[in-house]
Amino acid sequence: MRTLIVEDEMLLALELESEVEASGHQVIGVASDFAEAVKLVDDAMPEFAFVDIQLRDGPTGIDIGRHLASKGIPFIFVSGNLKRIPHDFVGAVGAIEKPYTVNGLQNALSYVHELLAGAGSPVPPPSLIVLNTTAPAEHESGAERNSVAAG
Template structure:
């Protein structure tokens, strides 16, 4: 998959990039603030995105998420406080709470790969919180 990372913590973004590339995915961009993220959504045409809620320009990750959802790009929130996710999940598949373990991230990624590919019924890993009503339902 072509994946966009929207994360203002540089070390975490680099770690995520490394994990995604090791899993065979292409990282099409990393954004630390909403304007860059929205530009990458438009220009890089990602297949999936990981979006932090709190970015350099404030809690604007939700706006980025809504832009992704409007374009039909599935995404997952990555946040230190999942309670900040709107009740409608802003179109996200779900969220993963920071700090997460490498194993937790890998398990969530494996689930998301199959979900984006259209497979259903796989057990949801404990590291991933799903929206009550998933965007494609």
């Protein structure tokens, strides 16, 4: 899976890149702000992305998520502050809370890979917080998300 990483903390970006590659996927680029991310999305057309919310130029990860969603590219938010994610997840597959575990990250990657491969309806791993699509949007609250602790 051709993966984009949007993360402004270089040590975290390098760690994430290493884990993505160790899982057998290709990292097509690392962006630390909105302009870099949009350029990589438009030029390299990743198949998937990990997106931090707070970047070098502020909380622009949400806007990057909207851009990815408009192009039909699945993504997962990776953030230390999941409360910043809008209730509709702006089209994200889900979210992983920092600090995450290597196992949790790899399980989320496997889940996304299964989704993209059309493997039916895989069960989200405990490390991945997903939008509860069974609750009506007007009644949805943060408590109705799959908020199992990162594993």
